Amino acid sequence: MAAEVSVPDSEPTEKSAKTSASQHTGAHRSVTAGRVLVAIMLALAVFALYCYYSVQQLKHWITPSWDLAIFTQMAQAYSHFDMPIVQIKGTDFNLWGDHFHPILVLLGPVYAVSPSPLTLLVVQNLMIAASVYMMVRFTQRACALSNIKPEPAGTFVGVLLGAAFALSYGVQQAVAAQFHEVAFALPFLCGALGNLVLAGRINADERSRYIIRACLWAAPLAFVKEDMGVTAAMIGIVAFIRTGWIRKGLDELFPQNPEGKPLPRGERIRNTFNSWVKTRGAAESTMLILWGLFWSYAAVALILPLFNANGQFDRSVLRSPSLTMTRRFGRFCCCSFAALLSGLQARSLSSFCPRSCGVCSQIRRRTG
Numbered sequence: 001m002a003a004e005v006s007v008p009d010s011e012p013t014e015k016s017a018k019t020s021a022s023q024h025t026g027a028h029r030s031v032t033a034g035r036v037l038v039a040i041m042l043a044l045a046v047f048a049l050y051c052y053y054s055v056q057q058l059k060h061w062i063t064p065s066w067d068l069a070i071f072t073q074m075a076q077a078y079s080h081f082d083m084p085i086v087q088i089k090g091t092d093f094n095l096w097g098d099h100f101h102p103i104l105v106l107l108g109p110v111y112a113v114s115p116s117p118l119t120l121l122v123v124q125n126l127m128i129a130a131s132v133y134m135m136v137r138f139t140q141r142a143c144a145l146s147n148i149k150p151e152p153a154g155t156f157v158g159v160l161l162g163a164a165f166a167l168s169y170g171v172q173q174a175v176a177a178q179f180h181e182v183a184f185a186l187p188f189l190c191g192a193l194g195n196l197v198l199a200g201r202i203n204a205d206e207r208s209r210y211i212i213r214a215c216l217w218a219a220p221l222a223f224v225k226e227d228m229g230v231t232a233a234m235i236g237i238v239a240f241i242r243t244g245w246i247r248k249g250l251d252e253l254f255p256q257n258p259e260g261k262p263l264p265r266g267e268r269i270r271n272t273f274n275s276w277v278k279t280r281g282a283a284e285s286t287m288l289i290l291w292g293l294f295w296s297y298a299a300v301a302l303i304l305p306l307f308n309a310n311g312q313f314d315r316s317v318l319r320s321p322s323l324t325m326t327r328r329f330g331r332f333c334c335c336s337f338a339a340l341l342s343g344l345q346a347r348s349l350s351s352f353c354p355r356s357c358g359v360c361s362q363i364r365r366r367t368g
Contacts (some may be wrong), residue, residue: 001201032259034155035137035140035154035155035158036137038136038155038158038159039132039133039136039137039140039158039159039162040248042132042133042134042136042159042162042163042166043129043130043132043133043136043162044129046125046128046129046132046166047125047126047128047129049130050057050128050175051121051122051125053175053176053179054118054121054175055118057121057176057178058117058118058121063178064176064177064178065177065178066088067172067177067178067179067180068117068120068178068179069086069088069117069120069140069194070089070095071104071107071120071179071180072117072120072179073085073086073087073361074086074095074107074112074267075104075107075108075110075111075117075120075282076105076111078104078105078107078108078111078363079109079111079112079115081106081108083096084096088344092252092310093308093309094308094309095310096303096304096306096307097304097305097306097308098308098314099181099225099226099304100223100225100226100295100300100303101181101184101224101225101306102223102298103184103220103224104181104184107119107120109125110123112269117179118335120178120179121178121179122185123179124175124178124179124180125172125175125185127183127184127186127187128166128171128174128175128183130186130187131165131186131187131189131190132162132165132166132239133162134187134190134191134194135161135165135194136158136159136161136164137158137194138158138162138190138194138195138197138198139154139158139162140154140155140157140158141198142154142197142198142201143157143158144203145198145201145202149179150314157340158206165232181224181225182213182224182225182228184224185221185224185225185231186239186271188217188218188220188221188328189218189231191213191214191217191218192214192215192217192218192221192235193214193235194214194216195210195213195214196210196211196214196235196238196239196242198210199211199214199242200242204244207242207243207244207281208243208279208280208281209280210214211239211243211280211281211284211285212281212284213241214235214239215235215236215239215281215284215287215288216229216284218232218235218239218288218292219232219288219291221235221292222291222292222295222296223295224302226295226296226299226300227296227322228292228296229291229292229293229295229296229297229299230292230293230296231292232291232292232297233287233288233289233290233291233292233293234292235288235292236285236286236287236288236289236291236292237285237289238287239281239284239288240281240282240285240286240289242281242285243279243280243281243285244279245275245276245279245281245282248275249272249275249276250277251273251368252268252271252272252275253268253269253272254268255268255271285363300313301313
């Protein structure tokens with residue numbers, strides 16, 4: 001009788017492999033959920049702490065500066081779709097001529113729902129809490145990419161860094177000084193700088209993804225304040241260096257063929273441009289640099305003088321003739337555009353253009 005040969009069944013092996021893979025995925029998800037939960041709990045604790053402090057400030061009539069009243073009047077105007085005329089700063093003072101902060105238009109709908117100075121303080125505390133959450137999460141991910149063992153060490157480091165940031169002297173003084181527009185910059189700065197940190201901890205093939213994210217996070221900084229555009233440009237410079245294109249561009253711009261003769265200048269420039277286009281993140285970081293510098297210059301040289309009663313940016317030391325011509329040209333273009341609008345009334349025109357110019361004078365005469 002021939003011996004029976006038993007063939008091992010491969011199905012249990014495949015089932016065990018699938019089971020182990022599913023268990024590993026479930027464990028990874030549980031660890032990630034635990035990290036997110038820790039970050040959320042810290043952010044909520046910071047938010048509750050600073051909201052309690054803000055309520056106590058208003059309850060005891062503590063007013064360290066005029067900023068809260070100024071921005072409250074601004075939010076009230078935005079909630080009614082009006083120009084930000086702040087009487088505290090002066091008679092018919094247009095806040096667009098003081099600082100460049102178009103992102104504060106977002107306060108209009110929020111103030112319409114809850115018309116109170118406390119609303120602005122709660123929004124500021126929410127920005128701080130959001131930045132704390134982002135800092136903890138970026139730290140956890142950076143520790144994971146650095147293969148720090150044991151696994152909970154990254155979570156512990158993230159909580160320590162987030163708590164140190166939340167309770168730092170600068171953040172405490174910002175909350176004590178009450179509302180300021182720079183609070184809107186915190187989440188964008190955390191998002192941009194956090195992605196740059198992650199970009200430095202992975203290989204070059206995946207680095208471009210985080211560099212592009214950093215550029216996208218930094219772009220809205222130009223609308224927080226007139227000087228934050230320069231900050232966005234500096235982040236763009238760091239991101240541009242992280243792309244590694246500088247070495248590639250130099251190799252393309254100054255190459256040599258086997259005979260030792262350089263290529264034609266036009267071909268070298270074309271090759272350099274093509275390498276700039278093909279390098280992911282190089283174009284985005286370059287555009288961020290130009291974006292930030294453009295908005296800072298436009299705000300100081302054109303937008304702020306346009307709405308300022310004195311026709312200048314009061315906090316600027318730049319008084320060059322080129323800037324003066326730029327302001328005059330910008331004022332002429334804006335007022336000419338206003339002249340094309342139908343039904344333009346003299347009252348709305350005076351709030352749009354505080355100083356009298358030729359175009360505005362003609363419109364005022366026609367509208368009576």
